[in-house]
Structure formats: structure tokens, C-alpha cells
Amino acid sequence: MPSIFSYQSAEVDWCEGNFERSTVIAEYYNTISNVSFFVLSPALLYLNRQYRQHRALPMYVVSGLLFCVGIFSMYFHMTLSYVGQLLDELSILWTLAVAYSFWYPRVYFPRKHFFWLSGVTTVISTLMSFIKPAFNAYVLNCIAFHLLYLTWCELKKVHRMAAVMVLWWVLAISSWISDRWLCGLWQAINFPYFHSFWHVLIAMSLLYCCPLVIYFDVSYEMPSFKPKLEYWPSDSWPVVVPYVTLEEPHKQC
Ligand SMILES: CCCCCCCC/C=C\CCCCCCCC(=O)N[C@@H](CO)[C@H](O)/C=C/CCCCCCCCCCCCC
Ligand SMILES: [Ca+2]
Numbered sequence: 598m599p600s601i602f603s604y605q606s607a608e609v610d611w612c613e614g615n616f617e618r619s620t621v622i623a624e625y626y627n628t629i630s631n632v633s634f635f636v637l638s639p640a641l642l643y644l645n646r647q648y649r650q651h652r653a654l655p656m657y658v659v660s661g662l663l664f665c666v667g668i669f670s671m672y673f674h675m676t677l678s679y680v681g682q683l684l685d686e687l688s689i690l691w692t693l694a695v696a697y698s699f700w701y702p703r704v705y706f707p708r709k710h711f712f713w714l715s716g717v718t719t720v721i722s723t724l725m726s727f728i729k730p731a732f733n734a735y736v737l738n739c740i741a742f743h744l745l746y747l748t749w750c751e752l753k754k755v756h757r758m759a760a761v762m763v764l765w766w767v768l769a770i771s772s773w774i775s776d777r778w779l780c781g782l783w784q785a786i787n788f789p790y791f792h793s794f795w796h797v798l799i800a801m802s803l804l805y806c807c808p809l810v811i812y813f814d815v816s817y818e819m820p821s822f823k824p825k826l827e828y829w830p831s832d833s834w835p836v837v838v839p840y841v842t843l844e845e846p847h848k849q850c
């Protein structure tokens with residue numbers, strides 16, 4: 598019986614051919630495309646530095662976890678081992694759980710009830726990862742639909758950023774699904790790289806999702822500040838990265 602650490606012991610195998618470009622890396626492009634997460638984490642910390650000064654713990658913890666998602670996903674695609682698959686899924690699950698518990702708006706749910714609900718859901722989903730990790734990946738993707746619903750509720754306030762985030766996510770999830778479901782087609786045309794695109798595209802959508810979350814956290818939870826959306830490198834560029842700065846409303850004497 599193969600060890601849970603051994604190469605190709607995972608339940609799933611992505612469309613990209615194994616060991617085609619290296620003898621030690623099973624899926625070469627799926628492995629290196631995780632570099633996106635190593636760029637994403639410092640970019641979020643750097644761009645939203647003003648917010649980070651006030652909310653250091655959530656920002657460092659979630660950025661650190663996103664970095665771990667990148668490391669574990671790299672390990673998974675490099676080995677396609679069962680342990681790699683578990684680490685990949687559990688790191689996503691716990692990043693989502695931690696982000697939800699830091700930032701879920703109190704207006705939608707009393708915080709105490711929310712901690713119980715998210716705690717129980719996370720523990721159940723963690724156990725599911727050990728029983729049926731391939732199914733769990735679909736459940737994790739459903740969380741994006743919940744974020745989509747929340748975005749819809751708040752859309753008017755941050756129209757442009759929300760629209761671009763949704764666009765990146767639609768491209769990302771289409772790549773993930775087409776790699777899972779249409780692998781035969783992509784292999785026939787010798788282009789089995791959609792899961793690598795997924796890594797880059799989901800990191801792009803998170804680059805837009807995070808300032809959105811920060812924007813609402815400042816609006817709801819930091820009444821002494823007013824959030825302002827800025828765009829890097831400049832508002833006039835065709836492709837921009839959003840970030841949040843904090844304005845102190847003028848005090849009246
Ligand atoms: C201030 C910041 C707050 C925002 C925090 C958001 C936290 C997001 C946490 C994790 C998302 C990482 C997803 C990347 C996965 C990369 C690894 C990977 O590819 N794994 C696959 C196997 O290799 C696995 O099959 C993937 C499973 C699906 C995971 C789906 C996660 C949902 C992501 C939600 C993103 C929201 C974007 C906007 C939605 C409208
Ligand atoms: Ca493969």
C-alpha cells in the first residue's frame with residue numbers, strides 16, 4: 598500500500614501531464630503558478646498599509662495564511678500526494694474560516710452566534726477533508742458564491758472594484774471547472790494548463806476581494822475613519838489594483 602506521502606497518492610490528478618518537464622515536479626506549471634500567492638500576500642500588506650496599522654493582527658494572520666496556501670498548493674502539485682491534497686484543502690478552509698471570523702459584518706449576524714456557526718462548519722469541513730477531499734474542493738468553491746451574494750448586497754457602494762473582482766472570479770472558476778471536467782478536450786489539443794490559470798486568476802480576484810472586505814470593515818467597525826478607495830499605480834491607468842486609505846472626518850468644534 599503506498600504511503601500517504603508518496604507521489605501520486607492523492608485522490609485527484611489535474612489535467613496537466615505528470616513529470617513531463619521535470620523528474621521531481623509532477624505538474625510543473627500547476628506548481629510554479631502558485632508564485633501568484635507569494636506576490637499576493639506582500640502586495641496586500643503593502644498597499645493597505647494604513648489599514649494594517651489599525652488592524653495588524655487580522656492583516657498579518659490572513660496574509661500569512663494566504664502565503665501558506667501558496668506553499669501547500671505548490672507541495673501538492675509537485676508531489677500529487679494525499680498529504681499534499683489535505684494540506685492544500687485545509688489551508689484554504691482555515692484561511693476562509695479565519696477571514697470570515699475577523700471580517701464578517703456584524704450587521705448580518707450577531708458575532709457570538711457567528712463564531713459558533715463558523716466554528717462548527719469549519720470542524721465538519723475539516724473532517725470531510727479526511728473522508729472525501731475531492732468532494733470538499735467543490736464545497737470550498739461554493740463559499741465563493743456566498744461572498745458573491747454579500748458583494749451583491751453591497752455592490753452600489755464600490756461598484757467598479759466589485760465588478761472587476763467578480764470578472765476575475767468568473768474567469769478563475771471557469772478555468773477550475775474546465776480543467777476538472779473537460780480534461781480530455783484540453784489534452785487532445787495539447788493545452789492542459791487551465792488549473793495553472795486558476796491559481797493566477799483566483800489570486801487576482803483576491804487582490805480585489807481583500808480591499809472590498811477592508812472597505813466594509815472600516816465603514817462598519819471603525820467609525821472614527823472614512824474609507825477611501827485608491828488605485829495603484831494611478832486612477833487613470835487602464836489596469837489598476839485597488840487599495841484602501843483611511844480619512845479622518847473633519848472634526849467640528
Ligand atoms: C482582507 C482579506 C480578506 C479576504 C480573505 C479571503 C480569504 C480567501 C481564502 C482562501 C482562498 C484561496 C483559494 C486559492 C486556492 C489555491 C490552491 C488550489 O488551487 N487548490 C485546488 C487544488 O489544487 C483546490 O481544488 C481548490 C479548491 C477551491 C477553493 C475555493 C476557495 C474559494 C475562494 C473564494 C475567493 C473569493 C473571490 C471572490 C468571489 C466573488
Ligand atoms: Ca496531472
Ligand SMILES: [Zn+2]
Nearest residue numbers: 627670792796
Ligand atoms: Zn491547485
